[in-house]
Amino acid sequence: GECNFVIRYGLVTNEISMIQAQARARAENSSYTLVDVRGSGVVEKELVNEFRQKMMNKAIVKIGNMDQEEFKKKITNYQLEAIQERKMLLNKKKKKKQNDSPSEVSFSCRGCNKDVCRGEDIEVVSQMHHVVVSTEFRSLYNKKDNTNLQERLVEYETNQFVACNTCGQRWGSMMLYRAIELPSLHVKNLVVTCKGKKISKCAKWKELDVCFPAFDLSAHASLVDEALDSD
Structure with missing residues (x-):
């Protein structure tokens, strides 16, 4: 449903969780509030999440304006790098498991x-x-x-x-x-x-x-x- 108030009491995880919590306040003139708990560091974490959110929004705009072919090429390169890293990790684990006779x-x-x-x-x-x-x-x-x-x-x-x-x-x-x-x-x-x-x-x-x-x-x-x- 549409919430008028979303209050998080000393609970901060990552920027995705923050955005999801803010999205619950969908009613007109609704508000999202974070209540700090002394010594918990939630305010600092929330500031970091806000910074990450801004960076994410900039990245979304940049990717949206990217040439389609360039976008596909970058995705392919990232996938190949991820596969190569995975293979290297598996090889390291395999070498560790090779026991002496x-x-x-x-x-x-x-x-x-x-x-x-x-x-x-x-x-x-x-x-x-x-x-x-x-x-x-x-x-x-x-x-x-x-x-x-x-x-x-x-x-x-x-x-x-x-x-x-x-x-x-x-x-x-x-x-x-x-x-x-x-x-x-x-x-x-x-x-x-x-x-x-x-x-x-x-x-x-x-x-x-x-x-x-x-x-x-x-x-x-x-x-x-x-x-x-x-x-």
Whole structure:
């Protein structure tokens, strides 16, 4: 309907919103009022919007007087520039997502520099626990009870930690996943080497630009058999 009064109390967004609000005052002798709130800065914002409105009106007049062919040419150029910028952004995102292969990564003990495992030996449980599936890894660590480290969820639980059997440096925790014992590594306790270069500090797995495969239960049927035999 046609409003006689349009009052905005301390509400200012952009010039489009301002013009829309003013347009609601369509009745004869109607008024548009902005009420300032101390310290809100709405007056300053409204002045900026008024300036933008003036610039927009000038641009509309200029475009209206522009030669049709020149107008089409400028629009085409702007569209091509926008497409090119979009392609560049997508390429940058794609490059960021290109992860190193697990085969290019290796891990050693932070305490004695003993080789621990390679990236190819690691799979991920529940998108967070990096477990070692290599059978050779078993001869490198000791399991110790740790009552302070105890996490019990629907699919797994942890109540032991894994430590280097040479120097005693902790490597991670032992987790029980679907009745299978799996050593889960904490990368902060290891020295990471990627493409031949050592990474001095790596506190979390997400800081490592490597995409490890998800743990495949069916591919490790022998571990399931061992768990059943031990019962």
